[in-house]
Structure formats: C-alpha cells, structure tokens
Amino acid sequence: KQEVTQIPAALSVPEGENLVLNCSFTDSAIYNLQWFRQDPGKGLTSLLLIQSSQREQTSGRLNASLDKSSGRSTLYIAASQPGDSATYLCAGLGDTDKLIFGTGTRLQVFP
Amino acid sequence: DTEVTQTPKHLVMGMTNKKSLKCEQHMGHRAMYWYKQKAKKPPELMFVYSYEKLSINESVPSRFSPECPNSSLLNLHLHALQPEDSALYLCASSQRPGLDTDTQYFGPGTRLTVL
Numbered sequence: 401k402q403e404v405t406q407i408p409a410a411l412s413v414p415e416g417e418n419l420v421l422n423c424s425f426t427d428s429a430i431y432n433l434q435w436f437r438q439d440p441g442k443g444l445t446s447l448l449l450i451q452s453s454q455r456e457q458t459s460g461r462l463n464a465s466l467d468k469s470s471g472r473s474t475l476y477i478a479a480s481q482p483g484d485s486a487t488y489l490c491a492g493l494g495d496t497d498k499l500i501f502g503t504g505t506r507l508q509v510f511p
Numbered sequence: 512d513t514e515v516t517q518t519p520k521h522l523v524m525g526m527t528n529k530k531s532l533k534c535e536q537h538m539g540h541r542a543m544y545w546y547k548q549k550a551k552k553p554p555e556l557m558f559v560y561s562y563e564k565l566s567i568n569e570s571v572p573s574r575f576s577p578e579c580p581n582s583s584l585l586n587l588h589l590h591a592l593q594p595e596d597s598a599l600y601l602c603a604s605s606q607r608p609g610l611d612t613d614t615q616y617f618g619p620g621t622r623l624t625v626l
Binding site for chain 2: 431432434436442443444446449451453489491497502503504
C-alpha cells in the first residue's frame with residue numbers, strides 16, 4: 401500500500417528565504433508525482449506535475465524534482481513571499497488510478 | 512473555462528436530513544472525483560467516475576450516494592449522516608484518467624457540518 405510522507409510538517413520562515421519541502425513515498429511504481437497548494441478552507445491548486453519518466457519540472461519560482469529509485473520528491477521555492485503561505489501537498493498517482501496524498505507541509509512566510 | 516464549481520459552499524444538516532452536493536465542470540474532462548478532507552488532514556478519495564461510470568468506491572458508507580448524470584455534472588447525495596461526517600468535501604476533475612500527464616483540478620469545496 402502506497403504511503404506518502406512529507407517533512408517538515410510545518411515551517412515558518414522570513415520573507416526572501418529559499419525553501420525545500422520534502423516528500424517521500426513507499427511504492428516507486430508511480431505514474432506521476434504532483435504538488436498542490438491549499439489555502440485554509442479552500443480547494444487545491446495544482447502547482448507542478450512530474451511524469452515518472454521525468455526528473456524535474458519548473459514553474460516560475462517553483463522547481464520540483466523526482467527520484468523514483470529513492471522514493472523522494474522535493475519542492476524548491478525560491479525567494480519566498482508572504483503570499484506563498486499555505487499548505488503544500490504532494491501526491492503520487494499509482495496504477496490504481498488513485499491519487500495518494502502526503503501528510504502536507506504548512507508553510508508560513510512572514511514579512 | 513478552467514474551473515470546477517461546487518455548490519453549496521456551506522451546508523449544515525441534521526442527522527435525519529437528506530441533502531445533495533453538486534459539482535460541475537465544463538472543461539470536457541472525462542473523470543470526476545469526490546474527496547473528503549478533515550481538518551489538518553490530506554484529502555481522502557471517496558469515489559471516482561470515469562467516462563460517466565463509477566470506477567472506484569473506496570468502501571464509503573451507503574449514506575453517501577454518488578451520481579453522475581452527465582460528463583459535466585457530479586452529485587453526492589447525503590442521507591442519515593453522522594456528526595463525524597462533518598468535513599470539507601472536495602470535487603475534482605481530470606481530462607484523461609490513467610495517463611501519467613493527467614492533472615486533477617479541484618473545486619473550492621463544500622464545508623459540511625452535521626448536527
């Protein structure tokens with residue numbers, strides 16, 4: 401059974417810092433790995449999707465990497481801003497067509 | 512149009528009530544999903560409709576009944592719920608289920624409170 405864990409569970413940093421959020425999964429047989437952002441009480445916004453054949457994806461200040469062999473993905477946020485404050489969730493898509501979500505990292509960026 | 516809409520935004524119901532949640536997308540997506548999310552927890556999959564057929568039911572109690580009248584609309588019928596069913600219910604859709612490029616798009620959710 402796929403299990404997805406995220407470290408750290410919470411993070412509070414000053415504006416401008418570069419951040420790394422970690423995601424680990426137990427079953428390397430994933431089709432893709434996705435990163436989402438969720439603001440309090442809101443739905444999820446897709447940030448990046450990395451296919452199983454890819455190593456990384458970039459969008460603006462965000463860069464996500466995938467290492468299937470070690471069961472790890474990282475989300476790198478450059479030059480963090482207060483608007484980046486949210487919960488970040490990684491999720492792996494397996495052969496059952498189910499998206500298995502990680503435990504999430506709650507990020508707070510203060511001015 | 513790249514959004515998934517959900518109604519109502521908030522719902523308060525008693526344990527004997529019958530209510531329905533509605534989800535709609537006009538992106539031509541062929542898969543639609545219901546998730547349940549408790550506070551400070553990740554979303555948990557409940558149901559998946561693929562090409563308007565129920566493809567996944569994650570052993571959800573029968574007091575939750577999904578319905579997919581057409582490819583753009585997804586309902587969740589609620590009956591005789593328990594207080595522990597109070598949660599944020601999220602709907603999502605995706606274009607091509609089963610492909611490694613498939614991204615799920617989420618609605619804003621319905622906040623359900625069962626008294």
